[in-house]
Amino acid sequence: MKFVSDITILGAKQSKGEFDGRKFDSTKLFYQADLKTGENFVGQVGESITWGTSFNFERIKHMKFPVTLKGTFEMVSNGSQSTLILHDLVLPATESAKN
Structure with a gap:
């Protein structure tokens, strides 16, 4: 099931290189998520999701x-x-024009 939703990104990290003969190349986003409502939960947390390559x-x-x-x-x-997969982000036109 595909869908479009807003995501508040707190930060990002790239990982690229080789370890034990295996290459790796990814971008991890850290995003804001609401905690589920309950007696022992309040507020928000930072979660992570992988978004393609570096x-x-x-x-x-x-x-x-x-x-x-x-x-x-x-x-x-x-x-x-x-599992939740992030396929792409819609970047502002001014941001896309820089690349």
Whole structure:
């Protein structure tokens, strides 16, 4: 199931290199999420989600954080566990023009 939603990004981190002969290349976003409502929960937390390769980090590293953007997400499942995938972010026209 794909959907579009706002995401408030608190920060980002790129990881690129090689470890034990295996290459890695990713961007991790840290975003604001609400805690579930309950007796033992209040407020918000920072969560993380992977967003493609380090190329994506280069697209947003100059932005002022926190920043709220529209994201295209997909919820997938293996039958016992659901996973949220971030496919892309809609960057402001002025930000896209820089790249």
